[in-house]
Amino acid sequence: MASEIDIYNQYPLHLDPASKALSLPSSSAQTATQTTTINTELQELNQLHRALISLDSPNIPPPPLPVNPKRSAQITKLRDSANAAYRKSNNAEAVRLYTYAIEMALSRPGWEPVTLARDELAGLYANRAQAHMAQQAWPEGLVDSKASVDSKGVGNVKAWWRLAKCLAEMTRYEEARSLVLKALEIEGRESDGGKELSGLLEDVDRALERPAAS
Amino acid sequence: MVDWLSLAVPLAYLGVLLGSLATFSSLYRKRKARKAASLEPWFPAHLQRDIYFSLLHLEPSSTSKEKKAPAVPDSVLKAALLRRATEDIRRVLALRSQKQALAMLLQRGSVGDDLWQRFQRAEKEMEDEVRDVVSEANAYTPNWGQTIFQSANEMLNNDIYRKRIEEHQSKLAEERQWWDKKKASIQEGFMKELDEGSSGTTGNGAAQTATTTKTFETATSLPASSVQGSDDDAVLVEADPSASQPAPTPATPSGGGGGKKKKGKGKK
Numbered sequence: 264m265a266s267e268i269d270i271y272n273q274y275p276l277h278l279d280p281a282s283k284a285l286s287l288p289s290s291s292a293q294t295a296t297q298t299t300t301i302n303t304e305l306q307e308l309n310q311l312h313r314a315l316i317s318l319d320s321p322n323i324p325p326p327p328l329p330v331n332p333k334r335s336a337q338i339t340k341l342r343d344s345a346n347a348a349y350r351k352s353n354n355a356e357a358v359r360l361y362t363y364a365i366e367m368a369l370s371r372p373g374w375e376p377v378t379l380a381r382d383e384l385a386g387l388y389a390n391r392a393q394a395h396m397a398q399q400a401w402p403e404g405l406v407d408s409k410a411s412v413d414s415k416g417v418g419n420v421k422a423w424w425r426l427a428k429c430l431a432e433m434t435r436y437e438e439a440r441s442l443v444l445k446a447l448e449i450e451g452r453e454s455d456g457g458k459e460l461s462g463l464l465e466d467v468d469r470a471l472e473r474p475a476a477s
Numbered sequence: 478m479v480d481w482l483s484l485a486v487p488l489a490y491l492g493v494l495l496g497s498l499a500t501f502s503s504l505y506r507k508r509k510a511r512k513a514a515s516l517e518p519w520f521p522a523h524l525q526r527d528i529y530f531s532l533l534h535l536e537p538s539s540t541s542k543e544k545k546a547p548a549v550p551d552s553v554l555k556a557a558l559l560r561r562a563t564e565d566i567r568r569v570l571a572l573r574s575q576k577q578a579l580a581m582l583l584q585r586g587s588v589g590d591d592l593w594q595r596f597q598r599a600e601k602e603m604e605d606e607v608r609d610v611v612s613e614a615n616a617y618t619p620n621w622g623q624t625i626f627q628s629a630n631e632m633l634n635n636d637i638y639r640k641r642i643e644e645h646q647s648k649l650a651e652e653r654q655w656w657d658k659k660k661a662s663i664q665e666g667f668m669k670e671l672d673e674g675s676s677g678t679t680g681n682g683a684a685q686t687a688t689t690t691k692t693f694e695t696a697t698s699l700p701a702s703s704v705q706g707s708d709d710d711a712v713l714v715e716a717d718p719s720a721s722q723p724a725p726t727p728a729t730p731s732g733g734g735g736g737k738k739k740k741g742k743g744k745k
Contacts, residue, residue: 269529271523271530271531272522272527272531273530273531273534273691274527274528274531275526275531276528276531276532277721278532278549278553280537282551283552283553284559285528285553300524301524301528304524304528304560305528307560308528308553308556308557308560309556311559312552312553312556313559315552315555315556315559316552323614323617323618323621323624323625324624324628325624325628326557326624326628332722345545365534369639369642371635373631373632373635373636374628374629374632374635374636375631376631377631377634377635377638380635380638381638383699401656402649402652402653402655402656403649403653405652406645406646406652407650407706409645410642410645410646411641413641413645414638414642414673433656433659434659435589
């Protein structure tokens with residue numbers, strides 16, 4: 264058994280001396296599917312390697328906590344300017360800035376805590392959904408608020424409301440109704456957003472009743 | 478003086494007994510080990526691990542013929558090790574989640590014994606693997622072994638999360654298309670009804686209600702027809718039985734959607 268840990272499959276990898284990027288020579292004796300999986304893996308590896316060499320010596324990922332505050336500060340700055348643009352009802356600009364902030368939050372290195380990324384992105388997506396909704400771009404708002412809700416299901420009343428609202432605006436009342444009910448279950452009727460959710464539920468119900476009454 | 482001859486018989490008996498027991502035990506164990514080894518492994522080949530070891534054994538001569546040229550820089554090896562740790566985490570989690578269910582199935586006799594053996598072998602292998610990774614990490618940088626799996630865990634979770642978000646965002650084009658089509662069909666149906674105009678009250682009713690939805694900018698310039706709204710309600714209700722369906726049929730959703738909208742807005 265002791266020898267088993269030392270057994271492995273050897274791959275004829277090639278290391279580019281200049282860029283240190285790894286690749287698999289095409290002439291190797293792997294099947295096509297194997298080659299593709301190895302190549303995707305090598306791509307991820309190269310990406311990770313680039314991320315690692317950009318770190319300080321000794322080039323290992325720091326422990327998840329504490330987080331490097333630089334990126335958070337940048338994201339916060341972008342979000343604030345986007346919020347300002349939204350408040351001036353400059354919606355296109357707000358969407359653009361939110362998109363930048365989202366990209367920046369998405370490109371957080373993988374070893375930083377996932378809960379942090381989730382929190383950040385939940386807020387950013389919810390805000391971008393709002394900006395989209397202000398332009399009556401319902402599908403975009405729907406997708407963004409869905410992403411937001413998925414990032415953070417609890418304590419995210421606004422995103423739930425926006426999600427249901429988008430669906431209702433797109434005349435998909437059944438979906439909207441089930442989502443509002445789910446949101447009420449999660450957030451509770453007493454929370455600040457609960458009243459608005461209940462209001463939306465009433466609207467949706469009324470909309471559903473009309474065709475049903477015939 | 479001991480009588481060696483009379484002692485020889487029980488000693489020989491003992492010797493034969495122990496000898497046969499030992500032979501049987503060793504044979505049995507060997508056979509069992511061979512059987513266990515011949516079982517299919519639980520997981521497919523550990524690609525990240527293979528790559529890591531391939532890198533370790535990459536001959537300097539294969540990359541550059543002359544000069545010393547250290548085969549692979551440390552940073553690449555570290556990255557490969559990190560990838561390996563991430564895959565390990567995934568496997569350990571998979572094992573952990575499967576264990577209980579498998580034990581239950583085994584208890585009920587729903588699965589065979591060799592499945593359980595395969596599982597236990599995988600568990601043992603993963604234990605060795607994790608220990609190996611930790612010691613390798615410590616060899617690169619002191620104390621890295623303590624955090625490498627934390628980092629790997631976050632990387633795994635981040636990966637999963639990013640994929641989900643990507644999935645959501647990839648639906649955008651589809652939703653957009655659906656909505657564009659739906660909107661067009663609503664507008665078209667509404668325009669048709671407008672053209673028919675005076676021919677039927679239902680058409681007017683639908684037209685009127687649609688004007689109140691703020692989604693249709695083109696429609697908002699028709700406030701005059703709203704006068705008839707309340708009279709038409711009954712007719713309208715009869716006219717759109719299938720309106721709640723999101724199916725983009727031309728005429729019915731316009732009446733339904735508009736009707737619903739108007740009702741909702743009227744209460745506000």
